[in-house]
Amino acid sequence: MKKVALVALNSSFSHTNLALRYIREKLKVQNIKDLEIVFIEKTINESWLSLLDALIKEEADVYTFSCYIWNRELVETLSLNTKKILPQTKIVWGGPDVSAQADILLAENPQVDAIICGEGDSVSVDLILSYLFPEMTKYQPNSYDPESRLYPDTEEITWKFPYTDNELQTLNERILYYEGSRGCAYKCTYCLSGSTYRTRFKDIDEVLAELKHIMSFNPRQLKFIDRTFNSDPDRAYLIWQFLIEQTKELETRTNFHFEIGAELLTDKQLDLLATAPTGLFQFEIGAQTTNPEVLKLIKRPFKADKYKKVVSQLRSFENIHIHLDLIAGLPGESLESQIKSANFLLDLEPNMLQLGFLKVLPATPIKYECDHRGVIYQQFPPYEVLQSDGISAQELMYLRKVEQVLNTYYNSxxxxxxxxxxxxxxxxxxxxxxxxxxxxxxxxxxxxxxxxxxxxxxxxxxxxxxxxxxxxxxxxxxxxxxxxxxxxxxxxxxxxxxxxxxxxxxxxxxxxxxxxxxxxxNFQNSKDKELKQRQKAIQKSLKEANHRQRMRFEIFSFS
Structure with a gap:
């Protein structure tokens, strides 16, 4: 019996890993009797020794890690020590934080046997099976270079439904993730998705069927990870309409989170969204900045009037949670400009205003722009900006304090x-x-x-x-x-x-x-005799009405 361990290290307990579930389901359909698939899902908040214990006790033949900016350093530590304890095992990495700099990471991490570059749904399965059952694997032509240990993705990708029914039951209080499309219509220079050349969509009938199945388990929240969900307006309308109808019919509690482009919303969509049950939808609408010169530099479309009109209209419905985003530390942006953007967004009264900080991700166009401008940022994950050409290090530290205050006193x-x-x-x-x-x-x-x-x-x-x-x-x-x-x-x-x-x-x-x-x-300390008389009269009437609950009286300057 051969064993593969799929290892997810999430940033918090409420999160779930989608990528490794895709790989697990693709491995399952191979119907290999002598293959055991172990799914290990932990958080980065656990001690690395307890995580190492969970890994080595499996004694797997292959360990596949899903790597992101929040867990990469921990993955390196676990991979190194797992390889020392189990020298015959194979270590495979994949994910956005390793794909873009695979050659560098392989040189620095000899304990890693291969890195999957790109999406890797299918090629991960091929690589794992080639390690475990070399005689059974049908290789994709020119897909693997054993000398470089790089395994690039393939052009045609289909992704399977990731969740088992048992998971849908046990994870329904956590955040589930769903993917209806890949790629992005925009080319924002700070984003890895901006390097894709097209957006690919999962079959709409398949999407609706899968969403209906998920809703039957009544999870707390489902987040679409589509980069710009409404890039195809007709498709977005169909999905929103379906979710509204199903929620009303099934009386489910599920909240659906979408990242959308405000400028793409149509009047027809807005009319539909006005009918959504309260709490059904949560929209993340990222402005990032309102500075025209910075927007041009980062190649992000933004029409202030349209944005303001759409967000204001959505807020007027009072049924959709609105989450607006800003990025601090973008090249060319000053502190004054940053605050001007924040005032613009706060005027729209969002339910949440997220003040994030630029992460200069490897292989993104903005990295070259930042290097050219002398922007200082962390050389390790999460690659966060420390000083830009427009904002000093002290000003950015100050904004980090402001972010904490904003989260505590507004966003909460x-x-x-x-x-x-x-x-x-x-x-x-x-x-x-x-x-x-x-x-x-x-x-x-x-x-x-x-x-x-x-x-x-x-x-x-x-x-x-x-x-x-x-x-x-x-x-x-x-x-x-x-x-x-x-x-x-x-x-x-x-x-x-x-x-x-x-x-x-x-x-x-x-x-x-x-x-x-x-x-x-408080009222108890009041010396106003008239108010005290009114209190006694109210208490007497409640007593006569046999109202036995304890009451508390307070004075307010408004009604």
Whole structure:
């Protein structure tokens, strides 16, 4: 009996690996009785020794690793030590982070027997079987060079349905991934998908049948990994229409995530999307930047007016989670330009605004541009930019702090009412997060802040920092002026504070918090006799109605 181990090292427990499941299913259809396929799916958060233990106890003849920027260094460590312990075993790598620099990595890693270049669904199977059963393998012509240890992909690729029914049952609380197309219609210079020459689509009937099968298991979330899902508008419409109909018919809970191009959405699609059940769809709509010169440099199409119109319309439906993206550190972009882009996107009130940082991936066109411009970036995964020709190293470090603040206080949704109130106060809403970052840095430094402390932090920020600036109409960072909404609080700082703290109280209660912290102007401490009389009257009426639940009374400045 021969054994192959397919090894996935995901970035978190909620994720699942699609690539190795394709290989597993293609190996299965070979119907080889003397072949045992072991699927090992772990996370990078586990200790490397426990991972090594899981690998070597299998004593597999071939170990195939799926390599990405988040796990490549760990894969190197595990491969090296597995080979030392099991010297007769074969080590195979594949995946986007090794394909582009296979010759270099092979020279640096003699423990690796072969690297699959490109997609590799079929050629991985050929290579594995050639190691295990050389007499049974039908080689694809000129596909493998044993001297270089490179194994390139083939032109015609078909990908099989990756999940077993048992997996669909056991993984339904995790994120499942699905692929309806490969390649991308765009040529963004920072992206590996931009180097493909065409987009290939899986048969639409097959896609719909597979989606229906997945939905019958009612998973929590399915993410399409298609690079621009709606590059074919008619196809996208059919799939969205199908998912809406199936969800209404089956009453499933599944959320579907898509990466889309805003400029490609048609009026017909928008009319359809308006009818989608709330929570069914999640759209990631990456602007990356709004700077025309930078957009031209990275070869990314972007029409600001169209983008704004479409995103605003999608937000008005109130049924689709909208996730907008920015990339910091793009060549030619300054800090001021970066913040201008952030203000543009935040004005659209997305459910999530992701501030990411440029990763200068090997073999992407942007790498050569960055090298030409003297951009400094990590020479190892994840290849993240450290200093660009437009943003200094210190400014990028500052933006990383801003990213953490943005994720904690905006993207989490835990402080929704207060944060959106503060955002509405300003013409340049991103200044909130710049100000808050400065305040946290000054008051707390690098230490971890507990959830309870974060409410106190926000209350202090409102009372001591923001209130003073509202009163003087002088926000220090980037001179963000008050909006029309914000101007009504000029010379009314106490009213501003009252409303802001009351909104923070709403956020506090929505998170299930029960204590009365110091910043909390709660009803129990009120000395207002009229309010106390009203409380007694309400309690009396509830008692007469035999209402036995415990009640809590709070005062709010709004209704």
């Amino acid at each position: 949704g835990q402080y929704y009412y207060l944060i959106n109130f503060l955002i509405a106060m300003l013409e340049k809403p991103f200044s909130i997060f710049l100000e808050l970052t400065n305040y946290i840095d000054k008051q707390y430094g690098r230490r971890k802040i507990s959830q309870t402390e974060r409410y106190q932090l926000l209350a202090n920020f409102v009372k001591k920092e923001f209130k003073q600036q509202v009163n003087s109409n002088n926000l220090k960072l980037l001179t963000s002026e008050l909006s029309q909404f914000g101007k009504q609080f000029l010379d009314k700082p106490d009213l501003f504070e009252t409303v802001a703290i009351d909104l923070l109280k709403v956020d506090y209660f929505k998170q299930g918090m029960k204590s009365f912290p110091n910043w909390f102007n």
